[in-house]
Amino acid sequence: MKLNYASLHQPENWPGYHLPSFDPEAVARSTRQHPRWLHFGAGNIFRIFPAVLCQRLLEAGETDTGVICCESYDDEIITRCYRPYDNLSIAVTLCPDGSTEKEVVGSISESLTLLEDSDRVQQIFEAPSLQMVSFTITEKGYALRSPDGQLTPVVAADMQNGPEGCRHLMARLAAFCLARCHACGAPLALVSMDNCSHNGEKLQNAVLEIARAWHDNGKISAEELAYLEEKISFPWSMIDKITPRPNAEVEKRLLADGLEDISPFVTTKHTYTAAFVNAERPQYLVVEDKFPNGRPALEKAGVYMTDRETVNKTERMKVTTCLNPLHTAMSVYGCMLGYTLICDEMKDADIVALIKRLGYVEGLPVVVNPGILEPKAFIDEVVEQRLPNPFMPDAPQRIATDTSQKVGIRFGETIKSYIAGGRDLNTLVSIPLAIAGWLRYLLAVDDNLAPMEVSPDPLKDDLQAKLAGIEAGKPETYQGQLKAILCNEVIFGTDLTRTVLADKIEQYFVAELAGPGAVRKTLHEALH
Numbered sequence: 001m002k003l004n005y006a007s008l009h010q011p012e013n014w015p016g017y018h019l020p021s022f023d024p025e026a027v028a029r030s031t032r033q034h035p036r037w038l039h040f041g042a043g044n045i046f047r048i049f050p051a052v053l054c055q056r057l058l059e060a061g062e063t064d065t066g067v068i069c070c071e072s073y074d075d076e077i078i079t080r081c082y083r084p085y086d087n088l089s090i091a092v093t094l095c096p097d098g099s100t101e102k103e104v105v106g107s108i109s110e111s112l113t114l115l116e117d118s119d120r121v122q123q124i125f126e127a128p129s130l131q132m133v134s135f136t137i138t139e140k141g142y143a144l145r146s147p148d149g150q151l152t153p154v155v156a157a158d159m160q161n162g163p164e165g166c167r168h169l170m171a172r173l174a175a176f177c178l179a180r181c182h183a184c185g186a187p188l189a190l191v192s193m194d195n196c197s198h199n200g201e202k203l204q205n206a207v208l209e210i211a212r213a214w215h216d217n218g219k220i221s222a223e224e225l226a227y228l229e230e231k232i233s234f235p236w237s238m239i240d241k242i243t244p245r246p247n248a249e250v251e252k253r254l255l256a257d258g259l260e261d262i263s264p265f266v267t268t269k270h271t272y273t274a275a276f277v278n279a280e281r282p283q284y285l286v287v288e289d290k291f292p293n294g295r296p297a298l299e300k301a302g303v304y305m306t307d308r309e310t311v312n313k314t315e316r317m318k319v320t321t322c323l324n325p326l327h328t329a330m331s332v333y334g335c336m337l338g339y340t341l342i343c344d345e346m347k348d349a350d351i352v353a354l355i356k357r358l359g360y361v362e363g364l365p366v367v368v369n370p371g372i373l374e375p376k377a378f379i380d381e382v383v384e385q386r387l388p389n390p391f392m393p394d395a396p397q398r399i400a401t402d403t404s405q406k407v408g409i410r411f412g413e414t415i416k417s418y419i420a421g422g423r424d425l426n427t428l429v430s431i432p433l434a435i436a437g438w439l440r441y442l443l444a445v446d447d448n449l450a451p452m453e454v455s456p457d458p459l460k461d462d463l464q465a466k467l468a469g470i471e472a473g474k475p476e477t478y479q480g481q482l483k484a485i486l487c488n489e490v491i492f493g494t495d496l497t498r499t500v501l502a503d504k505i506e507q508y509f510v511a512e513l514a515g516p517g518a519v520r521k522t523l524h525e526a527l528h
């Protein structure tokens with residue numbers, strides 16, 4: 001059985017699957033005429049969360065249009081994973097009791113690549129019906145600068161040359177919005193759904209920094225800049241649903257159902273993808289209700305539509321304290337200790353002690369209760385139900401991807417709160433352990449001193465060059481190399497060498513170099 005429009009005409013082929021209650025082809029036709037929702041970043045979370053929200057709205061009769069998705073980075077996702085399947089996906093929910101819920105997602109009405117379909121993307125931006133453009137493009141998708149604080153060459157050239165022929169996604173967005181300004185002048189919401197602190201502001205700053213440079217360089221008029229500043233909104237959001245890479249065991253179940261050609265693969269740009277997506281059931285999406293051209297009735301699909309302050313508090317709660325810091329800490333240690341599954345790590349007393357201290361003891365005191373979700377209950381659900389779910393094939397290696405882009409948010413915000421609140425940084429143990437563990441992890445040698453693959457990270461080469469000379473198993477090779485990294489405010493949000501944390505991180509790091517088993521020993525002794 002193939003996953004495509006034709007096979008949906010035979011529902012008897014799909015026992016046990018929830019099929020769209022609408023006609024995806026008809027929805028695709030009406031979406032082409034009246035696009036309302038465009039999404040950048042065709043990765044896994046999009047297909048099992050925002051796209052499913054759209055499916056819910058279609059099924060409830062709350063909308064008659066689907067979501068159009070566009071890849072600006074990894075076209076192979078579109079050419080190999082969307083188009084051969086008529087843009088349909090299978091969303092598999094992995095429940096803690098071992099049961100699965102399977103759904104064919106038919107709400108993705110069109111799949112585009114920015115490279116090949118730029119004219120179509122512009123046409124969508126020009127449509128007065130367009131209400132929102134959302135993003136799951138990873139934290140690095142928004143970066144205009146390299147870690148030394150300098151604009152990247154592509155961004156510098158885009159700023160110099162103006163909208164015509166610009167290349168960075170943030171510049172392309174500014175240019176598409178300007179095309180909208182000229183075509184219809186209607187406002188629009190650009191909604192980041194990435195795990196960045198203040199994600200809306202991050203997107204806004206990136207787009208407007210480019211637009212202001214264009215204005216300063218005489219490339220756009222004051223009126224054009226004013227349109228971008230005043231008519232484009234950048235709602236903030238908090239998104240939460242642990243979405244592992246497509247898993248071979250899940251594939252086997254789908255193959256047993258008779259599905260064909262659904263094997264997961266890794267693209268040349270290192271995206272782990274398949275015709276299906278697997279994830280846990282819990283999900284939270286909290287969005288600032290700032291949509292100047294109207295919006296889909298997302299609240300009818302369970303989205304919390306609220307004010308910026310509430311989003312900010314929930315985002316701080318999840319990304320800087322109650323979930324993502326735990327994830328990053330346990331992933332770098334998990335990789336070094338030989339784990340390939342997060343649920344297995346939850347049986348390791350040292351790792352559990354690390355993350356519980358991180359969440360409950362070090363993070364919770366600086367979290368403000370957002371009101372709509374209770375922080376202690378949120379961590380309880382994470383450590384008691386979500387992370388230990390034995391049927392979730394989530395891997396520390398996935399979470400360790402791009403850690404350099406995340407440490408400033410996942411640990412740096414709490415460090416800043418401690419400094420701002422006059423709290424004693426000496427009381428922190430799990431945060432310096434997590435940072436020391438990440439730097440030790442970058443040596444690409446596990447706790448048995450065997451070679452270990454380090455997950456992709458845009459700063460990997462740069463950071464490893466700074467660590468040159470350090471050998472795991474030989475603490476004497478440490479000659480202060482960490483200082484050049486710990487002082488980097490772009491990475492950590494603070495110059496850690498100006499705090500007591502730098503010494504503590506160095507001590508843990510050197511202890512973890514002592515020999516085979518030194519990572520485990522350091523972790524255990526620091527936490528018990």
Ligand SMILES: NC(=O)c1ccc[n+]([C@@H]2O[C@H](COP(=O)([O-])OP(=O)(O)OC[C@H]3O[C@@H](n4cnc5c(N)ncnc54)[C@H](O)[C@@H]3O)[C@@H](O)[C@H]2O)c1
Binds near residue numbers: 046136
């Ligand atoms: N997977 C999760 O559990 C989860 C949960 C909540 C939020 N998120 C957010 O969603 C993001 C994507 O997660 P995913 O599961 O879809 O990952 P994925 O690996 O399946 O997809 C990553 C997506 O980001 C795009 N991308 C990568 N680098 C880019 C760049 N430099 N510029 C533009 N686009 C780029 C890829 O092309 C792809 O569309 C995460 O980084 C996170 O911020 C993920």
Ligand SMILES: O=P(O)(O)OC[C@@H](O)[C@@H](O)[C@H](O)[C@H](O)CO
Binds near residue numbers: 239240242324327399
């Ligand atoms: O998606 P990233 O790369 O920002 O972070 C990896 C994980 O921590 C993250 O994907 C979580 O699974 C997610 O934030 C849960 O909602």
